[in-house]
Amino acid sequence: MANERYPRIRTGGDALERGRQYGETARDRISRTVHLYSDVFARDAELDWETARELALQFIDPIRAVSRVYVDELQGIADGAGLTLGDIAAINVRSELKIGAMARRAREQGEKGPPEGCTTLGVTPSASLSSHTLLAQNWDWYEECADTVVVLEVEQEDGPNYVTVVEAGLLAKTGLNSNGVGIVTNLLASGWDKGAVGIPYHVSLRSLMDASGAADALARLQTSVRSSSATYMVGAESGLAFVAEGVPGDYSSLFLTFPNDQGFLAHTNHFTSAEFKGKDAGRWGIPSSPFRLERARRLMSAREGNATPGSLQHVLRDHCGDRSVSICAHPAHDAARLDRYMTVASVVMDTDSRSVWLAEGAPCENSFDHLDYSEFLKAKRPAKILERRPA
Template sequence: MARTVASGYDVVTVTGDPEERGYQYGLAARTRIELALRTYADVFMHYASWDWATVRRHGLRFADPIEDFSPASAREIRGIARGAGVEVADILALNTRSEIMFAAPGRLRAVAASECTSFALTPERTASGVPLMGQNWDWIEGARETAVVLQVRRDDGPDFVTVVEAGMLAKVGINSSGVGLCTNTLISDGDEGRPGVPYHVLLRSVLDSDSGAEAAARIKSTSRANSANYLIADASGFCMDVETGPGDGACGEITPVDGAITHANHFLVGGLTGVDRYLERKAHTRKRLHHLTARLQQHRTHTIESLQEALADHADAPDSVCQHPDVAQPTAERTCTVAGIIMDLSDRSLMYASGSPCESTWSLPVRIDASS
């Protein structure tokens, strides 16, 4: 186990079998996990008047679906709890917080609508001739204090690196097979936190995959707890955006147009929801998609630097691609860009800006040794 600090976020490296990896992760990130638990306790109390015992009880509903879908992930969750010195129910609650929010009283669903904007470029659209992808991960301000960069080295699947809230299995990331993952919240009129495979467990399944096609097939064939958008690409040239509703119904597939895919927080494929609840509440998702798409259209080919600039876009601020916390809002309601992330799929590397990309220093590339 290794723990270092770069660009403001702890970098935690773990090895071993699932439970040992989880234990190392929980031990190294213990302080941030404890802070994450306090942060979400405040969020649920603020929006729903739910105490943490109630939140944990709802999280336990997903223990069996996780075990059935990925016994290794279930073991890892148990290991994280042991390393962090907390209950398994606490780590389950962190990893299913999206589903619990949809099961809670209506006002809490508003905070579930995080503002993420993502992209993928095929080789003909990059100056280096390799596939690049990335996004701004936007969420509650408290996540800036709990985010970590998790590097996993293992024998039971591809190694990977992910930028994620401490104690959670995965978020945005890339693995040693060259599979990259970006993601966006979607909210359909069918989302109610139903029993099923949780969103963050499905995100982890992408980084467990040996190819983009395998990852996409796994998402599409699973009974999902909530709607979500999964932008998946790999070093071989696979590039697909998968929009999903809850359950095991049909999914939407979006492929590159002129070598690019961009996505925000509304459905682009018809027929997946009766009412797009995110779009209904936060129409600026269309503006963010427009501005990121326009940025990518400014140049035929892009460099890492031009993509960093695109993620720092402030058009239509404060509802812009690059977001800043509104200090006039109560702490539990402040959202902002937690991290900007860009991945080079051929290089198996990820770089990130901790906080808003316009004012943060980007990290050096975090590389995965494909032969490890």
């Protein structure tokens, strides 16, 4: 591994071999991921680790129906890390197990969900100084995740290369591929989140890393039955960009929004589409969400027509005078271990130049390093064909 706080891990070969290389190289960090979610599931979902593994394995057949490649990658990670497929499946369905249980308790007992989420930004060519498509995200999650994050650089034989900033052992999160497709994302929670078996959130994100363009990215979200609520913000070198807010279900459970008249997108952890008519647990359970969204929109509007990677970094550093609801998140000083949320990573991407800027931790305290992937993500490659079965 390199000396960066968040190690850069490059893998290649077939799916099983890529997974094995990932698991072997990130073995220690994957062990920390497993330890963290063992404690999270016990507290938030009332699940011991053995039960969590058994529940997670129920998702394997739906994943295989979409693409055997993703199951092979999971198995390879397990083999390389010296763990079982159940262990790796459990951390890859952490959202379904955790958020599903917390959403149920919110419905039944009035308990709130996690106090933090993420802030995502998108800029289309008409709004950027370079006429490029830009994406950005503050990933707000457990403070302990700072000891699990890796930058995974994947060279595929049968699909596009991609780079993703992700918790060790998970397939994908925020990322950019060699077809010029970028993805940033937000946690959502709705009245329909029950942890039902289907395609997990992080497997959907992995599928988007194989997209050939914005339209193919949307098709990938539409052609499988998703297990949990989430926002997928997609931007492409073509200049196309959209936000898909999804609840558990098929294509009829996706709600689309497009860039505003200024060419911007912004999202946090509640539903914004007028088409959504259900119970929005995120708006109630993550009280910072509407404040962060309004602040992000205001800061983005001030850069109409001349947004740059630097101006997006400025937005991601913002505290708005009140750190309890700020875009740049910090843990409360008196919070218990599993209630300490912070901006674990801050990412800006230029889909056209294949550049990534990464702050390893809160961006107000950590500089953005420029990661030049112009060579690694240079060659455009056909997208993997999904098993597109009727939902």
